[in-house]
Amino acid sequence: MSENELNIAVIGGDGIGPEVTAESLKVLRAALPAVNLTAREFNLGASHYLETGEILSDETIAELSGFDAIVLGAVGGDPADKRLAGGLVERGLLLKLRFAFDHAVNLRPTKLHPAVGSPLSAPGEIDFVVVREGTEGPYVGNGGVLKQGTPNEIANELSVNTAVGVERVVRKAFELAVERRGKLTLVHKKNVLVHAGALWQRITDQVAEEFPSVEVDYLHVDAATIFFVTDPSRFDVIVTDNLFGDILTDLAGAVGGGIGLAASANLNVDGSFPSMFEPVHGSAPDIAGTGKADPSAAILSVALLAEHLGHADAAARIRAAVDTEVTNRTEALSTAEIGDAVVALLGQN
Amino acid sequence: MSENELNIAVIGGDGIGPEVTAESLKVLRAALPAVNLTAREFNLGASHYLETGEILSDETIAELSGFDAIVLGAVGGDPADKRLAGGLVERGLLLKLRFAFDHAVNLRPTKLHPAVGSPLSAPGEIDFVVVREGTEGPYVGNGGVLKQGTPNEIANELSVNTAVGVERVVRKAFELAVERRGKLTLVHKKNVLVHAGALWQRITDQVAEEFPSVEVDYLHVDAATIFFVTDPSRFDVIVTDNLFGDILTDLAGAVGGGIGLAASANLNVDGSFPSMFEPVHGSAPDIAGTGKADPSAAILSVALLAEHLGHADAAARIRAAVDTEVTNRTEALSTAEIGDAVVALLGQN
Ligand SMILES: CC(C)[C@H](C(=O)O)[C@@H](O)C(=O)O
Ligand SMILES: CC(C)[C@H](C(=O)O)[C@@H](O)C(=O)O
Numbered sequence: 011m012s013e014n015e016l017n018i019a020v021i022g023g024d025g026i027g028p029e030v031t032a033e034s035l036k037v038l039r040a041a042l043p044a045v046n047l048t049a050r051e052f053n054l055g056a057s058h059y060l061e062t063g064e065i066l067s068d069e070t071i072a073e074l075s076g077f078d079a080i081v082l083g084a085v086g087g088d089p090a091d092k093r094l095a096g097g098l099v100e101r102g103l104l105l106k107l108r109f110a111f112d113h114a115v116n117l118r119p120t121k122l123h124p125a126v127g128s129p130l131s132a133p134g135e136i137d138f139v140v141v142r143e144g145t146e147g148p149y150v151g152n153g154g155v156l157k158q159g160t161p162n163e164i165a166n167e168l169s170v171n172t173a174v175g176v177e178r179v180v181r182k183a184f185e186l187a188v189e190r191r192g193k194l195t196l197v198h199k200k201n202v203l204v205h206a207g208a209l210w211q212r213i214t215d216q217v218a219e220e221f222p223s224v225e226v227d228y229l230h231v232d233a234a235t236i237f238f239v240t241d242p243s244r245f246d247v248i249v250t251d252n253l254f255g256d257i258l259t260d261l262a263g264a265v266g267g268g269i270g271l272a273a274s275a276n277l278n279v280d281g282s283f284p285s286m287f288e289p290v291h292g293s294a295p296d297i298a299g300t301g302k303a304d305p306s307a308a309i310l311s312v313a314l315l316a317e318h319l320g321h322a323d324a325a326a327r328i329r330a331a332v333d334t335e336v337t338n339r340t341e342a343l344s345t346a347e348i349g350d351a352v353v354a355l356l357g358q359n
Numbered sequence: 360m361s362e363n364e365l366n367i368a369v370i371g372g373d374g375i376g377p378e379v380t381a382e383s384l385k386v387l388r389a390a391l392p393a394v395n396l397t398a399r400e401f402n403l404g405a406s407h408y409l410e411t412g413e414i415l416s417d418e419t420i421a422e423l424s425g426f427d428a429i430v431l432g433a434v435g436g437d438p439a440d441k442r443l444a445g446g447l448v449e450r451g452l453l454l455k456l457r458f459a460f461d462h463a464v465n466l467r468p469t470k471l472h473p474a475v476g477s478p479l480s481a482p483g484e485i486d487f488v489v490v491r492e493g494t495e496g497p498y499v500g501n502g503g504v505l506k507q508g509t510p511n512e513i514a515n516e517l518s519v520n521t522a523v524g525v526e527r528v529v530r531k532a533f534e535l536a537v538e539r540r541g542k543l544t545l546v547h548k549k550n551v552l553v554h555a556g557a558l559w560q561r562i563t564d565q566v567a568e569e570f571p572s573v574e575v576d577y578l579h580v581d582a583a584t585i586f587f588v589t590d591p592s593r594f595d596v597i598v599t600d601n602l603f604g605d606i607l608t609d610l611a612g613a614v615g616g617g618i619g620l621a622a623s624a625n626l627n628v629d630g631s632f633p634s635m636f637e638p639v640h641g642s643a644p645d646i647a648g649t650g651k652a653d654p655s656a657a658i659l660s661v662a663l664l665a666e667h668l669g670h671a672d673a674a675a676r677i678r679a680a681v682d683t684e685v686t687n688r689t690e691a692l693s694t695a696e697i698g699d700a701v702v703a704l705l706g707q708n
Contacts, residue, residue, distance in 0.1 A: 235607075
């Protein structure tokens with residue numbers, strides 16, 4: 011990848027996914043006028059699987075690995091569809107990409123926009139980032155089942171946590187804390203999950219020694235959810251495991267003004283594979299095709315992409331444009347109208 | 360146990376624990392004037408451990424097993440105290456009791472009181488019960504660690520889920536739903552924790568056939584947290600695993616007016632061991648000894664006790680008295696003043 015070239019793989023996915031990625035790509039192009047941006051679409055997702063039987067082949071993974079970044083919309087079909095049971099497509103596509111491309115750090119910022127309502131009556135200033143581990147924990151898929159379907163069935167799930175996996179995400183969280191307000195909160199359940207919890211605490215204590223300016227605290231995940239609704243402004247950077255991060259970032263999106271604005275980055279930290287950028291929201295099949303989907307979260311996700319690939323200035327301009335668009339919006343706009351409005355505002359920043 | 364005798368074991372525990380259980384016992388006695396109620400105190404908890412080295416001996420477990428019920432205050436010391444690291448006392452005492460006495464069902468009702476504020480600006484009517492599994496899941500303590508303390512450390516946590524364990528808690532949830540508004544929501548993360556999730560879904564589907572009047576739905580745990588803050592009135596009965604239940608009930612307490620009112624019952628469903636009743640809140644060492652602790656959650660927990668042991672009428676009167684006390688309270692009252700006020704109101708119901 012040269013400074014002036016960007017090869018993006020686009021996986022629109024299901025439901026509103028392709029609608030919002032179309033807008034995010036439009037904005038990314040406009041924000042990087044000097045960059046030769048090529049985008050190639052990959053038709054993958056639950057619908058594609060139901061039509062063709064393909065979820066994600068090794069060939070496709072090999073192809074995707076050659077891109078500078080992946081922009082993903084949303085993956086998932088009708089939850090009641092038995093053919094998709096067991097998270098077949100979520101695991102076979104979304105999680106498979108996170109694992110195959112070693113997306114160690116799942117970055118999920120929450121910032122309550124003044125023009126957007128929070129369900130909290132006194133939200134205060136909400137501006138924090140959840141740094142979620144992306145390749146380990148209970149997500150590894152190393153569970154199993156005995157005596158299946160019988161009254162004696164035993165179903166096991168294994169959570170695997172390695173020092174290497176924990177260290178790299180904790181380090182990233184400290185680096186972010188230094189750039190931000192200098193506060194880091196480790197969230198776990200170390201009084202119950204004692205082995206994993208002790209590892210997370212030990213690594214956090216170790217890395218903390220390299221970042222003496224960062225103030226560190228710890229919360230059990232259950233207690234953390236209380237603060238998310240009673241005092242979210244206490245948070246700056248939260249670092250946590252894959253499953254706790256999954257739960258907390260949906261809650262964060264909700265208290266931070268809705269998941270319509272919740273962006274995320276799945277970062278490969280050593281640069282050996284493409285990172286992947288996706289809104290936190292799902293495929294929302296109920297509003298697919300109506301033009302009602304808000305592409306803001308997808309657009310903020312490509313801001314994370316721009317930032318990650320060295321275009322911090324473009325990232326800042328995209329964020330400012332979304333900010334202004336959200337502030338100015340007085341009536342319901344269509345997906346494309348919002349994208350166009352953000353593009354128009356880009357020029358003015 | 361005869362109708363007119365009640366032998367209660369009281370584990371006040373740490374911090375504000377003994378203060379709130381004292382009030383709850385006072386209220387229970389007043390609510391059951393015709394019952395010969397004997398209460399025996401057991402000095403256990405983090406402070407007791409630090410003084411004596413005892414957490415919970417087999418002899419004490421054997422003694423406790425002879426009581427009709429256990430009333431517990433709160434367990435836990437200073438989280439920064441290295442001698443208590445790894446949840447030594449929480450696991451060795453609280454979880455050990457839940458496991459030893461086979462507390463299959465951890466019942467945690469949330470009801471937003473009109474006189475109590477919610478952090479949500481439009482909470483609506485919040486009135487639901489989380490039925491949390493109490494003896495399985497990631498709480499079983501079957502994890503382990505390899506290469507401990509090295510850069511190659513691997514820490515594993517195992518979640519164990521059995522058809523028997525899931526069935527009994529799901530059944531209880533359906534029974535409750537029938538008595539309430541007829542709605543049951545299964546919460547899990549079955550698109551990722553596929554083995555455990557499939558078991559929970561299969562058992563729920565099976566038991567549902569016996570309760571055709573109950574409307575059943577499913578939410579992933581991450582999505583459930585969104586509804587807790589955007590639309591909590593959609594919930595009636597939630598059934599979920601041990602860890603998800605832990606997280607969701609702290610969040611529920613917070614949105615439902617604060618954990619000052621959050622009661623819980625750890626139920627042994629076949630009656631072979633005493634059930635245990637405790638507020639959801641912790642030992643709050645910062646306010647211990649100040650008389651500022653609100654005993655309402657502890658008092659509502661003994662209402663659950665009364666109900667469980669066949670004194671539904673007394674339970675209803677305790678709840679009504681707490682209700683009135685909370686409504687009438689115009690200034691901060693001490694722990695004992697609240698207890699006294701509830702006792703005084705009992706007579707008037
Ligand atoms: C779709 C699902 C597998 C995924 C996850 O659990 O990580 C989603 O909830 C998310 O947060 O990105
Ligand atoms: C203290 C802790 C072990 C306990 C739990 O995790 O169950 C507590 O959080 C609770 O909810 O009762």
